[in-house]
Amino acid sequence: xxxxxxxxxxTSEPGRGERYAPRxxxxxxxxxxxxDDLYRTPDHVEGRPNRYHLTMFPYPSGDLHVGHWFAxxxxxxxxxxxxxxxxxxxxxxxxxxxxxxxxxxxLKGGLHPADWTRGNIERMRGQLxxxxxxxxxxxxxNTSAPEYYKWTQWWFTxxxxxGLAYRKNALANWCPSCNTTLANEQVVDGRCExxxxxxxxxxxxxxxxxxxxxxEELLHNEDLDWPEHVKTMQRNWIGRSEGAExxxxxxxxxxxxxxxIRVFTTRPDTLHGVTFMVLAPEHPLVTxxxxxxxxxxxxxxxxxxxxxxxxxxxxxxxxxxxxxxxAYCVNHLTGDRVQIWVADYVLASYGTGAVMAVxxxxxxxxxxxKKYGLPIKVVIAPPAIDGKPWDGSDFAEAxxxxxxxxxxxxxxxxPNVGAKKAVANYMAEHGWGGSTINYRLRxxxxxxxxxxxxxxxxxxxxxxGPVTVPEEQLPVExxxxxxxxxxxxxxxxxxxxxxxxxxxxxxxPARRETDTMDTFMCSSWYYMRYPDPQDAEAAFSRASAxxxxxxxxxxxxSEHATMHLLYARFFYKxxxxxxxxxxxxxxxxxxxxxxxxxxxxxxxxxxxxxxxxPDDQVEKWGADTFRAYLMFLxxxxxxxxxxxxxxxxVSRWLNRVWNVVTDPPALVDxxxxxxxxxxxxxxxxxxxxxxxxxxxxxxxxAAMMELTNDMQxxxxxxxxxxxxxxxxxxxxTLMLAPPCPHIAEELWSRASGTYSVHQQSWPxxxxxxxxxxxxxxxxQVNGKVRDRIxxxxxxxxxxxxxTAEGTPRIAEQLAGKDLVRVIxxxxxxxxxxxx
RNA sequence: GCCGAAGUGGCGGAAUGGCAGACGCGGUCGACUCAAAAUCGAUUGAGGCAACUCAUGUGGGUUCGAGUCCCACCUUCGGUACCA
Numbered sequence: 001x002x003x004x005x006x007x008x009x010x011t012s013e014p015g016r017g018e019r020y021a022p023r024x025x026x027x028x029x030x031x032x033x034x035x036d037d038l039y040r041t042p043d044h045v046e047g048r049p050n051r052y053h054l055t056m057f058p059y060p061s062g063d064l065h066v067g068h069w070f071a072x073x074x075x076x077x078x079x080x081x082x083x084x085x086x087x088x089x090x091x092x093x094x095x096x097x098x099x100x101x102x103x104x105x106x107l108k109g110g111l112h113p114a115d116w117t118r119g120n121i122e123r124m125r126g127q128l129x130x131x132x133x134x135x136x137x138x139x140x141x142n143t144s145a146p147e148y149y150k151w152t153q154w155w156f157t158x159x160x161x162x163g164l165a166y167r168k169n170a171l172a173n174w175c176p177s178c179n180t181t182l183a184n185e186q187v188v189d190g191r192c193e194x195x196x197x198x199x200x201x202x203x204x205x206x207x208x209x210x211x212x213x214x215x216e217e218l219l220h221n222e223d224l225d226w227p228e229h230v231k232t233m234q235r236n237w238i239g240r241s242e243g244a245e246x247x248x249x250x251x252x253x254x255x256x257x258x259x260x261i262r263v264f265t266t267r268p269d270t271l272h273g274v275t276f277m278v279l280a281p282e283h284p285l286v287t288x289x290x291x292x293x294x295x296x297x298x299x300x301x302x303x304x305x306x307x308x309x310x311x312x313x314x315x316x317x318x319x320x321x322x323x324x325x326x327a328y329c330v331n332h333l334t335g336d337r338v339q340i341w342v343a344d345y346v347l348a349s350y351g352t353g354a355v356m357a358v359x360x361x362x363x364x365x366x367x368x369x370k371k372y373g374l375p376i377k378v379v380i381a382p383p384a385i386d387g388k389p390w391d392g393s394d395f396a397e398a399x400x401x402x403x404x405x406x407x408x409x410x411x412x413x414x415p416n417v418g419a420k421k422a423v424a425n426y427m428a429e430h431g432w433g434g435s436t437i438n439y440r441l442r443x444x445x446x447x448x449x450x451x452x453x454x455x456x457x458x459x460x461x462x463x464x465g466p467v468t469v470p471e472e473q474l475p476v477e478x479x480x481x482x483x484x485x486x487x488x489x490x491x492x493x494x495x496x497x498x499x500x501x502x503x504x505x506x507x508x509p510a511r512r513e514t515d516t517m518d519t520f521m522c523s524s525w526y527y528m529r530y531p532d533p534q535d536a537e538a539a540f541s542r543a544s545a546x547x548x549x550x551x552x553x554x555x556x557x558s559e560h561a562t563m564h565l566l567y568a569r570f571f572y573k574x575x576x577x578x579x580x581x582x583x584x585x586x587x588x589x590x591x592x593x594x595x596x597x598x599x600x601x602x603x604x605x606x607x608x609x610x611x612x613x614p615d616d617q618v619e620k621w622g623a624d625t626f627r628a629y630l631m632f633l634x635x636x637x638x639x640x641x642x643x644x645x646x647x648x649x650v651s652r653w654l655n656r657v658w659n660v661v662t663d664p665p666a667l668v669d670x671x672x673x674x675x676x677x678x679x680x681x682x683x684x685x686x687x688x689x690x691x692x693x694x695x696x697x698x699x700x701x702a703a704m705m706e707l708t709n710d711m712q713x714x715x716x717x718x719x720x721x722x723x724x725x726x727x728x729x730x731x732x733t734l735m736l737a738p739p740c741p742h743i744a745e746e747l748w749s750r751a752s753g754t755y756s757v758h759q760q761s762w763p764x765x766x767x768x769x770x771x772x773x774x775x776x777x778x779x780q781v782n783g784k785v786r787d788r789i790x791x792x793x794x795x796x797x798x799x800x801x802x803t804a805e806g807t808p809r810i811a812e813q814l815a816g817k818d819l820v821r822v823i824x825x826x827x828x829x830x831x832x833x834x835x
Numbered sequence: 836g837c838c839g840a841a842g843u844g845g846c847g848g849a850a851u852g853g854c855a856g857a858c859g860c861g862g863u864c865g866a867c868u869c870a871a872a873a874u875c876g877a878u879u880g881a882g883g884c885a886a887c888u889c890a891u892g893u894g895g896g897u898u899c900g901a902g903u904c905c906c907a908c909c910u911u912c913g914g915u916a917c918c919a
Binding site: 056058059061096099100101172173181182183184185186187229230232233236237239310311312313314315316317318349441442444445447448449450518519520523557558559560561562563564594595597601603629632633634635637638639640641643645646647648649650652653655659698699701702703705706709712716776778780782783784785788820821822823825828829831832833 | 836837838839840841846847848849853854857858859860861874875876898899900911912913914915916917918919
């Protein structure tokens with residue numbers, strides 16, 4: 001094996017008939033690259049601009065999955081391509097190591113989450129290395145290591161100091177039998193996945209980040225070089241809507257002194273048509289205003305609503321339900337006294353948790369009013385039809401389109417669109433509300449009642465309140481010896497040693513916060529750590545941020561389009577406001593790859609028995625074949641089924657490449673065939689270059705296959721032009737280097753005797769080599785293909801027409817017809833439109 | 836439900852509004868072989884002797900020309916705030 005030689009003189013004679021043996025080549029070259037530290041990325045290399053490529057780091061679930069390869073192999077190909085284009089590319093890797101599965105494993109298998117996670121990381125690091133990727137392992141991060149989560153905790157303290165962290169009551173899924181909170185994933189059909197008990201919603205004090213303070217800035221993503229659909233999803237997720245807040249007076253103020261209900265509406269123009277109010281079942285006012293004769297019904301309704309998921313509650317197809325509270329409020333504009341209901345289609349987390357109902361002009365309200373016999377008051381008259389104005393008759397459904405205000409006092413006769421502002425202004429003048437903007441985006445709940453996460457660095461002191469742990473006392477370390485049996489509290493609450501501490505401000509005895517942080521926090525800043533992974537003094541230095549940030553190319557699963565990517569953008573903006581990073585956005589370019597499916601076209605899972613193990617594929621076919629097949633099977637942004645039978649096609653291709661290069665035809669001087677080969681190799685280079693830039697790996701591989709087939713044909717013919725052949729071999733090897741790094745290195749080494757192909761420059765194609773003298777032109781009559789003709793590449797319309805009309809088939813088609821039009825697209829087609 | 840994406844041969848897929856099916860899998864036939872595997876070659880959307888016709892989820896539309904653009908719908912996939 002050439003990789004074992006230490007010199008650059010590995011000019012072993014190409015062994016005729018020597019078979020392509022991928023595994024031995026791959027293992028040897030990987031060892032050589034590692035020994036030579038080929039992929040360690042220095043912060044600066046003379047003459048090479050820095051470029052930061054990043055693929056989302058994996059959760060260490062146990063074994064590397066085909067999905068990981070599908071995400072990382074093309075990313076690595078891109079990183080390698082840009083290295084050949086002259087960049088100093090950093091392509092780091094790490095592990096998103098906190099999370100629920102480790103705790104599940106602990107409960108099931110009795111292994112400690114820390115040990116389970118450590119073992120998985122070690123196994124997966126080895127599996128990742130078998131990909132032959134350019135990961136710089138000297139920069140590896142592990143979010144569950146105290147050296148890392150110390151700084152995740154530091155982030156919390158920074159957000160706290162910026163006034164972006166606050167505590168408030170929030171609901172969590174609660175299993176009364178297991179005595180524990182449940183993740184949404186652990187709730188199946190409203191029941192606990194472990195014990196099948198009906199899940200409840202339980203309120204508890206939890207920490208939030210005020211991401212909504214950045215809503216407006218996060219909305220502005222138009223300059224990002226991201227897929228449009230991802231930017232659209234983010235904008236819709238943030239969900240800005242313009243409207244008004246409106247206060248309604250409670251007929252009887254509550255014992256606590258609350259005398260109004262505030263609602264958000266996008267339709268202030270319909271305020272005069274309010275005929276009832278609806279509160280979310282969880283709205284704090286509900287228990288205060290409900291009259292004694294309605295209490296039982298409302299309580300029963302709240303209980304029922306607590307079992308419904310948000311998706312169910314928001315479904316517009318589901319029949320609306322609700323309960324009357326017995327209380328009334330008064331519409332300031334009209335003096336109308338209206339009933340106050342509770343209904344689960346109103347969510348406590350959106351707007352103010354209360355809505356005004358205008359059944360005449362909102363379909364949900366209309367259905368609700370019909371069902372419960374509530375009044376319907378028309379305040380927007382539909383436009384006249386055929387000169388006949390609306391006759392005042394009842395609606396069969398809500399009128400949600402434009403119209404003119406009626407029954408709205410001084411606003412009568414106004415077009416409703418203009419009335420929005422007018423009514424809102426009138427409300428503002430009287431102190432009843434006014435124009436406002438509402439976002440669908442909610443503040444980020446980061447508290448988790450779990451063990452395997454970074455502890456929230458807060459101490460509760462009777463005198464000082466919640467106090468952040470000072471930086472010099474970080475990290476607040478996770479105690480190892482903890483009881484995992486669910487007790488109704490976070491496992492950390494059971495550790496006396498952990499809980500009892502002293503207040504960092506006054507020194508008195510105090511208690512630690514026992515919740516841990518959402519793992520999305522760890523992944524919101526990991527890309528800032530790679531530039532400075534060993535820093536013990538800071539999360540990262542400003543200098544390292546200026547050297548590497550923002551990330552030039554981020555790639556990851558489309559499932560992260562909203563949450564992770566929005567949280568990461570939020571953190572970056574906070575970091576900017578703290579003066580820590582350059583620019584406003586963390587990821588200049590982003591590409592979302594699709595999902596790889598099982599051979600049956602469904603998501604791979606153990607229970608379906610359709611999991612393909614990457615280690616087996618590497619063992620059977622080799623890493624290069626496996627990498628290339630993942631790139632070949634379809635467009636990267638779409639994913640698709642992994643077909644265990646089709647990979648053989650890619651294996652055959654690399655074998656053909658091997659045979660063609662190591663056992664060439666007799667090389668002669670043959671200018672004519674040399675020109676054709678040269679056209680083929682340079683056209684391929686152009687295609688592959690364009691495809692790699694656009695991340696179209698499937699068609700890039702297909703183009704290389706076509707070039708290989710051309711070379712195979714010459715090999716079968718027995719001779720090839722020496723200069724063109726040598727050049728074709730060189731170009732093919734260089735083009736193979738990004739997607740198939742091992743075979744490229746081996747063939748390069750054999751052909752040139754030098755090392756390494758991965759330190760070569762990407763070649764430029766010669767446009768002159770690609771030009772043809774003649775082109776095939778399609779000839780259509782009335783848009784249907786009737787013939788094909790060969791014309792000079794630069795033929796004008798008259799010349800093309802003359803040739804076409806001279807062919808018997810076209811002459812026959814045109815005979816006796818009136819020529820209406822001729823359309824000529826040079827190099828493509830000629831279309832005769834006849835009658 | 837809402838937001839986003841995708842539907843093309845037996846299968847994965849290709850196609851700046853311009854020859855639908857590149858490339859590959861599978862199939863069929865052939866070469867090599869005692870035989871098989873591997874490899875190589877030919878062929879392969881459907882119908883038709885052919886001219887030609889039909890064909891890109893469904894139904895409409897725009898255009899000389901539509902897989903591609905527009906409208907309506909159907910199906911599948913991703914996300915839906917505690918899976919990561």
